[in-house]
Amino acid sequence: MSFDLGLLRTYGVEILVAFGVTFLIWIAASALGMIGGFAVAVARRWGPAWVAWPLRAFVEVIRGTPFLVQIFLLYYGGPFIGLSLDAVPAGLLGLTIYGSAYYSELFRTGFDAIPKGHLEAADCVGFSRVQMIRRIIVPEMTMLVLPAMVNMTILMLKETAILSIISVPELTLEVSSIGSAHYAFVESFTILALAYWALVELCGWAGRLAESRLSRYRFAHS
Amino acid sequence: MTSSPAIRVRGVVKRYGATEVLTGIDLDAPRGEVTCLLGPSGSGKSTLLRCIAFLEETSDGLIEIDGEPLGYGPGSNGGRVRLPPASIRAVRSNIGMCFQQFNLWPHMTALGNVSEALVTVRKFSRGEAEARAMAELEKVGLAKRATHYPSELSGGQQQRVAIARALALEPKIMLFDEPTSSLDPELTGEVLNVMRRLAETGMTMVVVTHEIGFAASVGSKIVFLDHGKILVEGSPTQVFGKPRHARIDQFLDTYLDRGAAGLL
Ligand SMILES: Nc1ncnc2c1ncn2[C@@H]1O[C@H](COP(=O)(O)OP(=O)(O)OP(=O)(O)O)[C@@H](O)[C@H]1O
Ligand SMILES: [Mg+2]
Numbered sequence: 001m002s003f004d005l006g007l008l009r010t011y012g013v014e015i016l017v018a019f020g021v022t023f024l025i026w027i028a029a030s031a032l033g034m035i036g037g038f039a040v041a042v043a044r045r046w047g048p049a050w051v052a053w054p055l056r057a058f059v060e061v062i063r064g065t066p067f068l069v070q071i072f073l074l075y076y077g078g079p080f081i082g083l084s085l086d087a088v089p090a091g092l093l094g095l096t097i098y099g100s101a102y103y104s105e106l107f108r109t110g111f112d113a114i115p116k117g118h119l120e121a122a123d124c125v126g127f128s129r130v131q132m133i134r135r136i137i138v139p140e141m142t143m144l145v146l147p148a149m150v151n152m153t154i155l156m157l158k159e160t161a162i163l164s165i166i167s168v169p170e171l172t173l174e175v176s177s178i179g180s181a182h183y184a185f186v187e188s189f190t191i192l193a194l195a196y197w198a199l200v201e202l203c204g205w206a207g208r209l210a211e212s213r214l215s216r217y218r219f220a221h222s
Numbered sequence: 223m224t225s226s227p228a229i230r231v232r233g234v235v236k237r238y239g240a241t242e243v244l245t246g247i248d249l250d251a252p253r254g255e256v257t258c259l260l261g262p263s264g265s266g267k268s269t270l271l272r273c274i275a276f277l278e279e280t281s282d283g284l285i286e287i288d289g290e291p292l293g294y295g296p297g298s299n300g301g302r303v304r305l306p307p308a309s310i311r312a313v314r315s316n317i318g319m320c321f322q323q324f325n326l327w328p329h330m331t332a333l334g335n336v337s338e339a340l341v342t343v344r345k346f347s348r349g350e351a352e353a354r355a356m357a358e359l360e361k362v363g364l365a366k367r368a369t370h371y372p373s374e375l376s377g378g379q380q381q382r383v384a385i386a387r388a389l390a391l392e393p394k395i396m397l398f399d400e401p402t403s404s405l406d407p408e409l410t411g412e413v414l415n416v417m418r419r420l421a422e423t424g425m426t427m428v429v430v431t432h433e434i435g436f437a438a439s440v441g442s443k444i445v446f447l448d449h450g451k452i453l454v455e456g457s458p459t460q461v462f463g464k465p466r467h468a469r470i471d472q473f474l475d476t477y478l479d480r481g482a483a484g485l486l
Contacts, residue, residue: 117321117325125339126339127342135338136327
């Protein structure tokens with residue numbers, strides 16, 4: 001059995017489609033997870049206690065259980081509470097929920113890291129809470145947590161592979177099934193590794209680009 | 223209204239839990255003059271200034287800005303009543319504040335820092351706001367640094383931008399909390415000069431400072447705090463001249479530099 005990348009020629013289109021599915025689910029779940037996570041972090045920080053408490057519990061539960069278990073429960077347990085989703089929407093929803101919890105924690109630490117005086121200065125010149133969040137807190141937090149956000153987004157990519165267990169036609173499922181059909185395990189997993197690695201590199205590159213654009217703003221003092 | 227002082231503080235108490243940090247402060251800051259708050263570390267200077275800026279809630283007592291009650295008004299049975307947010311916002315808009323740590327927003331240029339509130343809060347167009355901001359930067363001698371980010375400015379320049387940021391909103395009163403305490407002596411001078419010029423324009427100022435020389439030469443009223451109480455107040459000559467309070471002697475020994483000694 002020689003190392004034969006002829007699989008790529010035969011199944012090029014299928015693999016490309018699966019790559020696209022992974023890419024889209026990853027980007028969509030990350031973007032929605034960031035939005036959800038931001039909402040959770042803001043609500044926990046500035047919302048009333050009756051909102052903050054359940055959200056805290058939500059974050060603890062999501063962070064305290066494996067994603068594999070969560071997605072299983074959502075897909076196979078969902079119908080019992082009237083939530084019957086196809087594999088792709090279930091996968092997207094599951095990953096978004098998972099991401100929201102993690103991103104929210106990240107944003108929360110970001111909020112805490114903003115020097116209190118920067119917000120007091122905004123308060124003194126008459127900013128409302130919403131204006132302060134939009135004009136001061138979000139941009140400052142972003143530059144503080146950007147490296148951690150890139151990290152988390154890379155983890156999100158790797159978690160998309162878990163969606164294969166609920167038969168989302170993403171990279172891992174498609175390529176590994178092609179591999180087993182042809183007894184070409186080494187080849188198929190090499191292709192998988194390269195594909196994920198390319199996406200991780202893309203993410204890292206985007207992160208560095210954003211960081212370099214923000215680097216001028218680095219804190220000047222204390 | 224012209225008879226009322228710019229700031230009137232009556233019976234202000236501030237507690238953190240069980241500790242009383244301000245124990246019933248009565249203070250008038252005269253209009254168009256510079257009031258300097260002095261006192262040892264932990265005496266409550268910052269707390270008092272922050273209460274006047276409404277960055278801290280007082281536990282009791284009343285504060286008036288230009289005759290208008292700030293945050294709380296007198297209640298019916300001798301107590302006090304909380305005023306609506308719109309009133310608080312309106313009264314606070316008369317006050318500008320500068321901090322020891324400058325607190326410029328790091329993601330905005332000097333021009334951005336100064337024009338931001340004009341756009342966001344006062345609803346100026348970007349163009350109008352930047353024109354006004356440019357004029358303010360000019361006054362503090364930093365027009366050439368308009369496009370620099372805080373990280374690209376010296377501490378003294380940052381503090382001058384912070385002063386311009388506050389002045390752009392045309393406050394009637396400027397509060398300063400140790401504006402030069404984190405600066406080298408060289409940079410301290412450039413900031414004090416800006417403040418001196420501001421005082422000459424007739425701005426009402428309240429300045430917490432350890433710069434005795436500045437307080438003695440620019441201040442028209444010196445207020446000495448100790449343990450949350452006003453220990454002595456009066457003109458620089460009354461407070462620093464001899465004979466003077468033993469506590470002030472002690473304080474001057476700690477903070478007075480040789481340069482300032484000649485002024486007294
Ligand atoms: N948020 C807080 N919680 C509890 N105690 C506080 C708080 N802020 C200030 N204090 C206490 O109040 C007292 C007065 O503090 P304040 O900062 O007003 O002093 P200060 O005169 O400005 O001192 P310095 O010259 O060191 O700036 C101090 O004993 C301080 O420990
Ligand atoms: Mg202080």
